[in-house]
Amino acid sequence: MPGKGAAVSSGDMLVKNVAAVAMSLGLEAREQYRAGKRIWGAERRIDVVLTDPASRRRLGVECKYQGTAGSAEEKIPTTLQDISAWPIDGIVVFDGNGFSPNMRSFLIASGRAVAFEDLEPWLRLFFGLEL
Numbered sequence: 698m699p700g701k702g703a704a705v706s707s708g709d710m711l712v713k714n715v716a717a718v719a720m721s722l723g724l725e726a727r728e729q730y731r732a733g734k735r736i737w738g739a740e741r742r743i744d745v746v747l748t749d750p751a752s753r754r755r756l757g758v759e760c761k762y763q764g765t766a767g768s769a770e771e772k773i774p775t776t777l778q779d780i781s782a783w784p785i786d787g788i789v790v791f792d793g794n795g796f797s798p799n800m801r802s803f804l805i806a807s808g809r810a811v812a813f814e815d816l817e818p819w820l821r822l823f824f825g826l827e828l
Contacts, residue, residue, distance in 0.1 A: 707762060707764075708760055708761070711760040711761075711790065711792050715758055715790050715813070716728060718820070719745070722820055722826055723749075723750070723826070724747045724750075724820070725749075726745055727745070728744065728745055729744065730743045730745075732783060732784065741782075741783075743757040744759050745757070745758040747820070747824075749825075752824070752825075756785065756786050756787065757783050757786065757788075758787065758789075759776055759787065760790050760791075761773065761789055761791045762793045763793040763794075764794060765795045777789065777807055780809060787809070789807075790811055791813065792812065
């Protein structure tokens with residue numbers, strides 16, 4: 698399975714690994730999809746847009762990697778709020794040892810986030826793929 702066992706060491710690598718897992722399931726993956734503007738005028742890009750070629754159902758994925766304690770964690774609430782403005786369903790996929798236990802709990806409790814190691818079964822359920 699692509700992405701499984703591959704150590705993630707950056708946000709860009711996480712984007713590539715998310716796309717690889719999705720494609721191994723038969724989904725289409727498009728990276729850095731432009732989706733309008735944010736409220737302050739910055740361009741909004743969705744890290745990965747996944748599409749089931751059979752149903753055309755789509756899912757946007759925002760990838761967050763944090764290898765050490767730092768500021769990426771502070772951006773999570775804003776990221777979750779931004780996802781609600783997308784024209785498609787969306788989630789955060791997160792990875793890295795730098796997220797605090799409290800932030801990991803917050804992400805999972807939001808219902809809009811999944812740890813990278815849990816992505817494959819999550820996608821299977823979301824897209825109705827064979828279990």
